[in-house]
Amino acid sequence: MAATAPRRPGRLEFVLVRLWHAALVGGFVVAxxxxxxxxxxxxxxxxxLVVALVALRLLAGGLAPANSPLKLRRPNRSRLLALGIAAALAGVGIAALTGVAADALPFFEHLHEGLAEVSLWVALAHVAVAVAVFKGRKWLARWRSAPAAALLVLAAVSPLMAAEPARDAILAAYAxxxxxxxxxxxxWSPARGEALYRSRNAVNPDAPSCASCHTDDPTRPGRHVRTGRAIEPVAVSANPKRFTDAEKVEERFARDCKSVLGRVCTAVEKGDYVAFMAAR
Ligand code: HEC
Structure with missing residues (x-):
């Protein structure tokens, strides 16, 4: 008997759908x-995050009981809205998946960039459809929790801005x-790194110091003393790409230590130097 009574969706399901949507928007915008x-x-x-959210949504949509807002197929939904939702979900999901593929196979890179642009337009079209269908009022009520959830996503990913895994790995190898x-x-000692950077040496009169090419202020662009070519700033604050490519770092340390100090740098000197630049 109870089985035939129409099930009433719980409030939690509606909240989950909204949180999920806000997280997806946040993840997509950040990406x-x-x-x-x-x-x-x-x-x-x-x-x-976007890949995981889309997968989770498809799973929940399949498993949810009829009548639940988690269900993806909802018979009383407008055709146009359903189409917009399907297109946005597919567009964003496929764009994210090709990104994952591009990480392993550079061949996917262009496809990923193209699809990312397309998916932005598909998502915007989906918003336009939703606005048209809900005619403003209902739509606003649905979006109340979105800004807060989007902020939460941003707060969760922001530490990644500071932590640079590639640089940490290079320092770990030197350690x-x-x-x-x-x-x-x-x-590491950034102070020792700075002392090395500013030290003046007798080996090479053209370049007695690291600062000869990288300048006294490592946040400023440098200039090669012999070739006159511009060198991008070496301080991480001015140039976040610094010390993230292990091969290049090793190659340059080998070459520059040899030419300035007349010998290779020790692991401690290299780590101190990177620590100094990371603190700049
Ligand atoms: C004769 C000029 C010159 C001098 C002197 C010099 N460098 Fe460089 N350095 C360069 C150039 C050129 C590059 C490569 C261009 C670039 O990365 O922007 C570079 C890049 C580097 C990099 C690579 C950074 C990264 O992005 O991964 C390190 C490390 C480095 N130098 C360390 C030193 C150290 C340590 C000294 C002093 C012992 C020193 N350099 C002195 C010219 C110089």
Missing amino acids: YATGDEDTYAMHLFAGW AQARAADPAFAG
Whole structure:
């Protein structure tokens, strides 16, 4: 008997749908805005979040009981709205998936960028349809919780802006080398890094110091003393790409330490130097 009585959806389900929607909007906006390599860690995080949210939504939509707002197919929904929802979900989901694929296969990179642009327009069209269908009033009520949830997503991903996993990995490798050479190694010193940077050496009269090319103020662009070519700032605050490509870092340390100091730098010197630049 009870089984035939129409089930009334709980309030929680409506809240879940709204939170999910706000998180998806937040994740998409963050991913869209952070495609540049400077903010790559955030881009990855937001992209994976979108993939997870779309997967979760499809799963919930399939498993939810009839009559639930979690159901994706809802018979009394306007055709146009249903189409807009399906297109937005597919567009955003596929754009995010090609991003995941591009991480492993660079071949997908262009496709991903193209689809990301397309999915933005599809999402905007979906908003326009929703506004038209709900004619404003109901729509506003539905979106009350969206700004708060979007802020929550931003707060969750913002620490990734500061932490640069690639740079941390480079420093971790130097720390392992430093400990192997001296078990008493006690961590990096930006002050020692600065002393090395500013030290003047007799080996190379053209370039007695790191500052000869990288300038006294590492937040400013430098200039190669011999070739006259411009060098981007070496301080991380001025140039967040610095010390994120392990191969390049090693290559430059080898070359620049040799030419300024007449010898290779130790792991401690390299780590101190990176720590100094990261603090700048
Ligand atoms: C003769 C000029 C010159 C001098 C002197 C010099 N560098 Fe460089 N350095 C360069 C150039 C050129 C690059 C590569 C261009 C770039 O990264 O913008 C570079 C890049 C680097 C990088 C790579 C940073 C990154 O983005 O990964 C490191 C590390 C570095 N230098 C360390 C040093 C250290 C340590 C000293 C002093 C012992 C020093 N350099 C002195 C010219 C110089």
